[in-house]
Amino acid sequence: MNLDYSESEQTFREEVQNFIRANIPSTIKAKIDARQKLANEDYIAWHKILYGRGWVAPNWPTEFGGIGWTPLQCHIFDEEIGLAGIPRVMPFGVNMVGPVIMEFGTDAQKEYYLPRILSCEDVWCQGYSEPSSGSDLASLKTRAVRDGDQYVVNGSKIWTTSAHWADLIFCLVRTDTEVKNQEGISFLLINMHDPGIDVRPIITMDGGHEVNQVFFTDVRVPVTNLVGEENKGWTYAKFLLKHERAGIAAIGSQKRQLNRLKEIARAEQSNGQALIEEPRFRDKISKAEIDLMALEYTELRAVSAANQGEVPGTEVNLLKIRGSEMQQKISELLIEAIGYYANPFVPDSFEAGWNEEPIGPDYAATLAPEYFNWRKSSIYAGSNEVQKNIISKMVLGL
Amino acid sequence: MDFTLSDEQKLLKDSVDRFVAEKYGLDVRRALVASEDGFGRENWKTFAELGWLAIPFAEASGGLGGGPIEVMVLMEAFGRGLVVEPFISTILTGASLVEALGDKEQKAAILPSVIQGKKLITFAHVEPQARFTLSDIMTTATADGGRYRISGHKAVVFGGDSANHLIVSARTSGDQRDENGISLFLVDAEAEGVTRRSYGTVDGLRAADVALKDVLVGPEALLGEEGDTFATIESVVDSATAAVCAEAVGIMDSLHEQTLEHLNTREQFGVKLGKFQALQHRSVDMFVACQEARTMTYVATLSLDKPRTERIRAVSAAKSHIGRAGRLVGQEAVQLHGGMGMTDELAVGHYFKRLTMIDTLFGNMDHHLERFAAAVYG
Numbered sequence: 051m052n053l054d055y056s057e058s059e060q061t062f063r064e065e066v067q068n069f070i071r072a073n074i075p076s077t078i079k080a081k082i083d084a085r086q087k088l089a090n091e092d093y094i095a096w097h098k099i100l101y102g103r104g105w106v107a108p109n110w111p112t113e114f115g116g117i118g119w120t121p122l123q124c125h126i127f128d129e130e131i132g133l134a135g136i137p138r139v140m141p142f143g144v145n146m147v148g149p150v151i152m153e154f155g156t157d158a159q160k161e162y163y164l165p166r167i168l169s170c171e172d173v174w175c176q177g178y179s180e181p182s183s184g185s186d187l188a189s190l191k192t193r194a195v196r197d198g199d200q201y202v203v204n205g206s207k208i209w210t211t212s213a214h215w216a217d218l219i220f221c222l223v224r225t226d227t228e229v230k231n232q233e234g235i236s237f238l239l240i241n242m243h244d245p246g247i248d249v250r251p252i253i254t255m256d257g258g259h260e261v262n263q264v265f266f267t268d269v270r271v272p273v274t275n276l277v278g279e280e281n282k283g284w285t286y287a288k289f290l291l292k293h294e295r296a297g298i299a300a301i302g303s304q305k306r307q308l309n310r311l312k313e314i315a316r317a318e319q320s321n322g323q324a325l326i327e328e329p330r331f332r333d334k335i336s337k338a339e340i341d342l343m344a345l346e347y348t349e350l351r352a353v354s355a356a357n358q359g360e361v362p363g364t365e366v367n368l369l370k371i372r373g374s375e376m377q378q379k380i381s382e383l384l385i386e387a388i389g390y391y392a393n394p395f396v397p398d399s400f401e402a403g404w405n406e407e408p409i410g411p412d413y414a415a416t417l418a419p420e421y422f423n424w425r426k427s428s429i430y431a432g433s434n435e436v437q438k439n440i441i442s443k444m445v446l447g448l
Numbered sequence: 449m450d451f452t453l454s455d456e457q458k459l460l461k462d463s464v465d466r467f468v469a470e471k472y473g474l475d476v477r478r479a480l481v482a483s484e485d486g487f488g489r490e491n492w493k494t495f496a497e498l499g500w501l502a503i504p505f506a507e508a509s510g511g512l513g514g515g516p517i518e519v520m521v522l523m524e525a526f527g528r529g530l531v532v533e534p535f536i537s538t539i540l541t542g543a544s545l546v547e548a549l550g551d552k553e554q555k556a557a558i559l560p561s562v563i564q565g566k567k568l569i570t571f572a573h574v575e576p577q578a579r580f581t582l583s584d585i586m587t588t589a590t591a592d593g594g595r596y597r598i599s600g601h602k603a604v605v606f607g608g609d610s611a612n613h614l615i616v617s618a619r620t621s622g623d624q625r626d627e628n629g630i631s632l633f634l635v636d637a638e639a640e641g642v643t644r645r646s647y648g649t650v651d652g653l654r655a656a657d658v659a660l661k662d663v664l665v666g667p668e669a670l671l672g673e674e675g676d677t678f679a680t681i682e683s684v685v686d687s688a689t690a691a692v693c694a695e696a697v698g699i700m701d702s703l704h705e706q707t708l709e710h711l712n713t714r715e716q717f718g719v720k721l722g723k724f725q726a727l728q729h730r731s732v733d734m735f736v737a738c739q740e741a742r743t744m745t746y747v748a749t750l751s752l753d754k755p756r757t758e759r760i761r762a763v764s765a766a767k768s769h770i771g772r773a774g775r776l777v778g779q780e781a782v783q784l785h786g787g788m789g790m791t792d793e794l795a796v797g798h799y800f801k802r803l804t805m806i807d808t809l810f811g812n813m814d815h816h817l818e819r820f821a822a823a824v825y826g
Contacts, residue, residue, distance in 0.1 A: 051457075051517050052450055053750040059449075122449060312825070326825055333814075336821040340765040344740040347747050354449045368736055438732040439725070446708055446731055448722035 053347075055126070062123055066130045073099050074136060077402075082135040085416045086402050087258075090173070090215040097139050097170040106168050107144050114152055114160070115168045121356040124297075125349070132302020140212065142174035143167035147220040150237065150286050154278035163239070175242070177207040177221035177264065178287070185436050187222070188231040188284060192266060194223035194238060196273070201225075201238065203246075203269040209430070213249045213262040216242050226281050237283035239275040246270075254426070256419035257397050291432065292366065298431065299373030301346045307380045308342055311335060314387045314413055325387060334386075338379055345372050364444050367437040374427035374434060381424040384417045392418045451746060453521065461521045463498065468529030474795045477652070480532055485610055486654035487533045496565030501539055509547050509559050516687060516749045520694040524745075527698025530795075530802055532652055534568060536695075536809075537607030540688040542569035545615050545632065548680050549672030554634060558613065569613040572602040572635075572658050573681070580811035582682060583627045587660065589618035596620075596670070598633060598641075598663040608656030609646030611637050616660060620675045627678040632671040639663055651802040683756075686763045689810040690748040693766050696774050697745050699803045700738045703781040706796055707731060710785050727784060734780050737773035744769045760823040764816040770806075771813025778803045 055063070078092050100106045108124045110116025119127070131138060148167050151159050166172045183190040192205025203223060213219065219240050226234030242249070246269035252261045278286055315326035315335060325331050352365040385392040391410035398404050399415050408415055428434045442448045453461060471491070480488050495501050503518050505511020512518075519540070526535065543562045546554060546569070561567040578584035587600020598618050608614070614635045622629025635642065641663035644656040672680060708731060711722035721727055744766035751762030778800040782789035789796050807813060 051452065051746065051750055053747065055449055332821050332825070333817055336768075336817050336824070339824065340744075340769050340817070340820060343747065343765055344744050344769055348740055348743040350449060351451050351743060351746070354451050357449075358452070365739075368739060372736060372740070435729070438729045441732045441735060442728035446722075446728075446735060448708070448711060448728050448731065 055122075059122060059126060063126050063130060066127050067134075069103060069105075070130060070134050070136065073103070074134070075099075078136075081402050085400075085413075086404070087400050088137060089402070090212075093137065093140055094170050094173070096136065100139060101169050106139060106170075107148065109145070110148065110152070114148075114164050121353045125301075125353045128297050128300075129302035129305075132300055132304070133306050135303070135306055138297075140173065142176050142212065142216075142220075143170075143172065146176060146290050147174055147239070150220070150277060150290050153289065154237075154286050156274075158274070159239075159277065172217040173212065173215050175210050175213045175216035175219045177210060177219045177240070179207065179209045181206060181208050181263075185433055187287070188235065190222055190224060190235065192221065192223045193227075194225050194236060194271070196225070197270075199273050201271045201273060201276070203238070203240065203266045203271055205266050207264045207266075208261075209252070210249075210262045210264050211260050213242070213264050214251060214259070218242060219264065220277075222283050222287055225283075229281070232284040234281055235283035235287070236280050237277040237286045238271055239277065240266075240269065240271050244269055244271075254423065256422040257395070258419065258423060292362075298366070299345055299349050299369040300377070301342075301349060304342055304345075304373075304376055304380065307377075307384070308339060310413070311338070311380060311383055311387060314384065314411075317411065317413075318387055318389070331383075331386070334383055338376070338383060341372075341379070342376055345369070345376055348372070364441060367432075367441050367444075370431060371428075371434045371437050377427050378424050381417075381421040385421045388414045388417055395419070453517070457517055457521055460518060461525070464500070464522055464525040465528075467494070467498075468525050468531070472529035472531060474530075474798065477530055477532060477798070481648070481652040486648065486652075487610075491531075491533050492565050495533065495535070496563065500535075501565055502563045504539065504544060505547055505559065505563065509555055510563050511547075511559075516690060516752045519687075519691050520745065520749045523691045523694035524698040527695035527700075527802075528702045530652075530699070530798060534570070534607035534610065534654075536688060536692065537570040537605075537611070538562060538568045540691050541571035541684060542607075542611070542613070542615055544684050544687070545571060545671065545680065546634075548684060549632065549677060553668070554671060558634070567612045568607060568610055569615065570605055570607040570611040571617075572605045572608060572614045573617045574603050574605070575601060576603045578603075580815040581625060582685060583630065583678060584625045585617055585619045585630050586624055587616065587618040589620050589631055589633060592664065594667065596631075596633065596665050596667075598635070598660050598665065600660050602658040602660070604649075604655050605658050606649075606653060606655045608637075608644055608658055609654045613637060614642070614658065615671060616658075616663075617677070617681070622675070629675045630678050630681070631674045632677045632681075633665050633669045634671055635660075635663060635665060635669065639665070649805065651805040652798065653805075679756075683759070685810055686759055687752050689763050689767050690745065690752055692806050692809050693741070693745040693748055693770050696770050696803060696806050697738070697742050699799050699806075700734075700741055700774060700777045703777055703796065703799050703803070704731070704734050704738050706799075707734065707781045707784050710788075714786075721784075730780055730784060734777050737776050741770045741773040741777075757823050761820060764811075764820040764823065767811060768813045768816035768820060771816070774803045774807060775813075 081088055107116045108119040112118045151163055180190050194201040194203045219242055221238045221240055222235050223238050224234050225236040246267045248265040250263050251259050253259055316324050318325040320328045349369055356362050391414040394409040499512055502511045503514035507513045546558045575586055589596040589598045614637050616633045616635045617630055619629050620631040641661045643659040646656040649655050714721050748763045748766035751759050781796050782800055785796050788794050
């Protein structure tokens with residue numbers, strides 16, 4: 051037993067750090083430092099830089115253009131990206147539909163889609179949740195009816211992140227209404243630019259636009275876009291959910307947030323002393339830092355086991371719960387830390403190019419919207435209550 | 449980065465797990481707690497024969513040269529079995545201080561007899577006013593014609609009733625909370641001027657409040673340099689703290705298992721309790737707390753050989769975290785057992801009591817939260 055990274059892992063970490071420093075475009079770096087929103091072009095630009103280095107899909111097998119990094123290397127890479135404040139590669143292609151196509155797709159699908167995912171030729175989004183099917187995903191109703199060599203799709207998907215940017219959506223659709231919910235679902239790839247698709251923005255309470263509702267009206271999809279077998283989509287969906295939750299604890303970006311919290315607590319004054327000296331607040335920060343340590347090393351226990359060849363199990367559900375709770379906790383402390391200056395709300399200041407004098411300290415403007423935004427993390431990717439149901443059944447045998 | 453035990457460590461784990469499973473049922477423990485010594489002399493002999501008492505000591509001291517990981521393996525199993533033998537007081541504090549600070553004669557006089565299970569020794573350090581501050585020492589040792597005259601009051605000295613030797617900390621210089629000026633003395637537990645008021649503790653152990661009144665010891669009793677022992681005390685106590693974290697993990701895992709068994713057995717409203725989602729989610733919270741407590745025990749244990757600040761950061765983070773996690777797991781275990789959880793008959797209450805008292809041992813969750821913050825934020 052030991053807690054230390056090996057020499058080659060340390061070298062690898064430095065290599066990643068150097069690469070980020072040397073390659074992050076100054077325009078993106080400026081936005082990150084100013085905590086302004088990144089545009090779709092920024093995500094694509096960074097994706098292509100990683101693609102140039104061959105670092106888009108560290109977790110893919112080499113035969114499909116992956117790198118074959120060890121799980122610990124993947125963890126280190128992800129941690130460094132997070133510490134630098136750089137958003138991850140959009141997960142919908144690389145981490146979600148990519149592995150499904152690799153595992154269940156036809157050769158033609160593999161040959162066409164996988165290289166385009168790597169090079170970011172296509173931007174993907176995920177069509178899972180529906181207005182009446184949230185936690186009970188298998189009750190989904192979006193209908194795909196076979197008509198010759200096409201499916202005709204009608205229905206609606208909701209909470210679709212990046213649908214307003216996406217070229218393709220992978221969708222769970224109902225192809226059989228006569229059987230048990232889980233047995234009548236298929237996995238379809240649909241072109242977002244096809245006629246009959248309507249994307250309407252959903253503005254969240256922080257004022258942001260990340261998610262959408264997508265409407266399908268008589269959308270015609272070639273049967274060659276079916277992944278795997280008809281009515282076996284639920285199996286593929288479950289396979290994908292595992293990938294969706296991998297790395298969900300986001301240790302690197304959480305450490306960055308915690309460092310930010312400590313900097314702010316050193317800068318803010320309370321009763322003539324730095325806020326970090328104020329016992330009540332100091333306790334909260336210390337608890338958060340200790341809890342993050344517990345989360346980090348709990349994840350590392352799993353990563354290190356995977357490194358030694360163990361098959362990842364249900365620890366991902368635990369990491370989802372604790373990871374989201376920690377994101378929310380730190381964002382909560384961040385708005386507590388800035389007192390009154392949590393109040394001013396100037397949405398223009400989140401956009402690139404805004405260069406007016408900030409209201410209050412320059413670190414304050416985005417904290418309240420971020421806090422409100424982070425309430426999503428205990429809801430998405432399977433709500434924390436659903437995660438607890440899974441642990442209860444699969445791990446505890448209740 | 450590796451969280452697996454070596455083959456030798458696995459053998460040790462098998463051996464101590466087997467001992468606990470076969471020889472340490474609740475009835476056995478009950479009898480031991482009620483016995484005159486409050487623990488099993490026979491068990492202690494077995495520990496010695498199996499080499500467990502020799503584990504943390506260097507081969508030069510007659511030990512097996514084991515490290516924090518071996519101690520962790522033992523302590524987790526001791527927690528699982530709710531073992532009452534004085535391993536923490538005698539091995540992890542008393543004898544460990546002798547090994548760290550003793551000269552050749554002192555080591556020869558103490559360590560072999562301790563390792564062979566013949567003598568017990570404990571660290572009489574904490575004082576009523578000190579709470580968890582390790583440097584808060586009012587007991588004094590004043591020079592008296594080439595000897596030291598020691599007077600003071602030591603509070604809740606675990607194993608203090610049965611110990612043959614006490615290591616008494618006393619101030620030879622400095623103010624009440626100074627880190628400098630604390631000296632350690634090897635004192636015979638029967639020495640003139642030593643009065644022990646012994647009692648049982650709420651979790652089934654034994655302790656004593658020790659009054660020292662004009663106890664005279666010679667210069668050969670001085671352990672380590674006069675007035676310069678604090679760094680060693682702190683590091684020995686940190687190691688012992690990591691060890692009780694492991695004990696807590698053993699207890700928490702057992703409480704969780706007992707709870708799951710109950711939920712899978714007892715029926716109300718015509719179904720197993722485990723079918724109720726309110727109870728399922730609470731047992732998942734317990735599971736998460738157990739997992740994180742185990743993680744933090746690993747972090748503390750594997751950081752004991754790191755530089756001081758890093759060691760403090762890890763050990764205090766772990767003890768503080770486990771204080772909270774232990775409270776959750778203990779209280780939930782009782783709650784989910786319903787009325788039966790309140791009884792003396794069931795094991796749950798006994799585990800809960802020990803787990804609760806562990807939070808007071810070597811500093812509670814608040815003490816370690818501030819110690820962590822001071823190390824990290826200044």
